[in-house]
Amino acid sequence: MLTSLYDARMVKKALSLFEQMPELPVGCSVPLLQALHIVTRDARINQDSRRKLKQVAHLVRFIEPLIHEAVARRGDVTVVDHGAGKSYLGFVLFDWVLRALELGRVEGIESRPELVARSQALAQTFGFERMGFHAMTVKEALSQQTIQGPVDIVTALHACDTATDDALDFALHHDAQAVVVVPCCQAEAAAVLRQNKALQLAKTPLSELWRHPLHTREMGSQVTNVLRCLRLEASGYQVTVTELVGWEHAMKNELIIAKRVGHAKRSAQTRLQEILETMGLQSLWPRFAPKGAASELA
Numbered sequence: 001m002l003t004s005l006y007d008a009r010m011v012k013k014a015l016s017l018f019e020q021m022p023e024l025p026v027g028c029s030v031p032l033l034q035a036l037h038i039v040t041r042d043a044r045i046n047q048d049s050r051r052k053l054k055q056v057a058h059l060v061r062f063i064e065p066l067i068h069e070a071v072a073r074r075g076d077v078t079v080v081d082h083g084a085g086k087s088y089l090g091f092v093l094f095d096w097v098l099r100a101l102e103l104g105r106v107e108g109i110e111s112r113p114e115l116v117a118r119s120q121a122l123a124q125t126f127g128f129e130r131m132g133f134h135a136m137t138v139k140e141a142l143s144q145q146t147i148q149g150p151v152d153i154v155t156a157l158h159a160c161d162t163a164t165d166d167a168l169d170f171a172l173h174h175d176a177q178a179v180v181v182v183p184c185c186q187a188e189a190a191a192v193l194r195q196n197k198a199l200q201l202a203k204t205p206l207s208e209l210w211r212h213p214l215h216t217r218e219m220g221s222q223v224t225n226v227l228r229c230l231r232l233e234a235s236g237y238q239v240t241v242t243e244l245v246g247w248e249h250a251m252k253n254e255l256i257i258a259k260r261v262g263h264a265k266r267s268a269q270t271r272l273q274e275i276l277e278t279m280g281l282q283s284l285w286p287r288f289a290p291k292g293a294a295s296e297l298a
């Protein structure tokens with residue numbers, strides 16, 4: 001009697017949730033969403049949580065086919081999420097896709113140990129044994145070879161500043177089959193543009209594109225993502241750029257999806273170098289050098 005009462009309450013909560021967010025998949029765990037504080041105890045979603053869940057749900061739609069491709073190819077799949085934060089993406093991917101597959105792993109890399117401890121506890125509560133969490137920076141995860149074995153999919157959702165670039169280093173090192181990143185703001189390129197502005201203004205009319213301080217910041221962000229795409233193409237990936245969700249939902253909304261095709265596009269490396277030179281960004285070559293390229297700019 002008690003059980004059926006409890007079940008009836010859960011069903012009611014789930015129905016209310018699906019009414020609020022029809023895009024949620026049938027069978028998703030409402031208690032998990034509650035434990036992640038995305039959904040309240042009475043199954044309501046506030047505006048911020050709805051935005052986050054929409055982003056994650058949309059991202060899962062892009063990642064799910066990549067998971068199936070990896071499983072078809074090698075009978076297993078490993079997803080490594082960089083700058084995982086509270087691991088919303090990892091938990092949702094596991095619950096909505098990997099749980100039913102009964103195989104595959106999600107590994108989260110996050111520099112804040114308290115968030116990692118929280119995710120470890122949550123995974124234990126829900127019995128998600130095929131999830132791992134690592135309290136370290138992306139750079140450390142790479143240098144310490146924290147993740148052993150093949151890495152199929154590298155993700156990074158709003159990983160701060162250059163952590164997205166570190167995630168790309170990680171993907172290239174592991175020859176990941178797919179890369180799915182939604183970059184956060186990156187300040188490095190804007191700082192170099194700012195520093196070399198006077199020189200570039202004398203050299204090229206294109207520097208008008210970043211003369212005003214607001215434009216310097218925006219151009220820094222824009223050129224960073226362009227260089228990331230060229231780097232991936234020059235390292236043997238086919239790249240698609242789209243938006244994650246409608247602009248009304250998020251500011252940092254650029255979604256870069258790259259699939260490994262094996263042949264490096266030489267023209268992409270040439271373009272990358274030309275852009276660095278035209279914009280006075282040569283010092284950033286080590287950041288954006290494609291896999292296998294010389295460490296010095298030719």
Ligand SMILES: C[S@@+](CC[C@H](N)C(=O)[O-])C[C@H]1O[C@@H](n2cnc3c(N)ncnc32)[C@H](O)[C@@H]1O
Binds near residue numbers: 138158
């Ligand atoms: C804006 S939050 C995004 C978290 C999560 N991906 C999400 O979308 O909810 C960025 C996270 O990246 C972590 N982070 C920043 N730099 C990092 C680095 N170099 N290595 C690992 N984690 C990093 C931060 O601690 C923070 O939790």
